[in-house]
Amino acid sequence: MSLLKTDRMLRRVSDLELAWLQERGIRGIVSDLDNTLAAWHGDEIPSEILAWLDAVKAARIGVCLCSNTRRPARLARIAQTLGIHHVPGNAGKPGRAGVLKALELLAVLPNEAVMIGDQLFTDMVAGNRVGLTTVLVNPLADKEFIGTKLISRNAEKLILRGERARPR
Numbered sequence: 001m002s003l004l005k006t007d008r009m010l011r012r013v014s015d016l017e018l019a020w021l022q023e024r025g026i027r028g029i030v031s032d033l034d035n036t037l038a039a040w041h042g043d044e045i046p047s048e049i050l051a052w053l054d055a056v057k058a059a060r061i062g063v064c065l066c067s068n069t070r071r072p073a074r075l076a077r078i079a080q081t082l083g084i085h086h087v088p089g090n091a092g093k094p095g096r097a098g099v100l101k102a103l104e105l106l107a108v109l110p111n112e113a114v115m116i117g118d119q120l121f122t123d124m125v126a127g128n129r130v131g132l133t134t135v136l137v138n139p140l141a142d143k144e145f146i147g148t149k150l151i152s153r154n155a156e157k158l159i160l161r162g163e164r165a166r167p168r
């Protein structure tokens with residue numbers, strides 16, 4: 001079960017306090033894209049998340065997108081627009097390779113990085129395998145790849161038993 005552990009469960013990524021990161025010596029954030037920073041397949045990032053990203057960057061904490069995307073051009077475009085790093089192409093979570101590439105791009109060690117995502121079986125497992133601090137957020141939108149919705153979400157519910165952060 002330890003691969004499924006989460007150090008924090010938050011409603012949104014923007015609820016993650018800079019002080020919490022700094023207290024732990026976190027210098028890099030490896031982040032999922034879809035349903036974590038952006039609504040699934042949309043390019044739009046909620047304004048509170050844009051403001052949070054600005055604050056993170058101002059605190060000199062690097063950010064790298066790590067996405068199991070099927071649209072690598074969209075991923076690269078969003079990363080460029082936000083002024084952050086990205087692991088090119090499909091990151092292959094829960095495999096370790098994408099997370100390791102992200103750490104390399106951020107020039108940080110596993111214990112200096114946090115993995116943020118909305119899915120236990122890809123984001124949290126990938127982060128835990130490489131030894132990152134892990135933060136699970138509630139998915140931004142309901143519209144998801146059908147396989148994710150039907151299989152992973154029901155299994156997540158069984159494991160989390162309603163422990164996700166409450167909607168506000």
Ligand SMILES: [Mg+2]
Pocket residue numbers: 032033034035036117118119
């Ligand atoms: Mg996601």
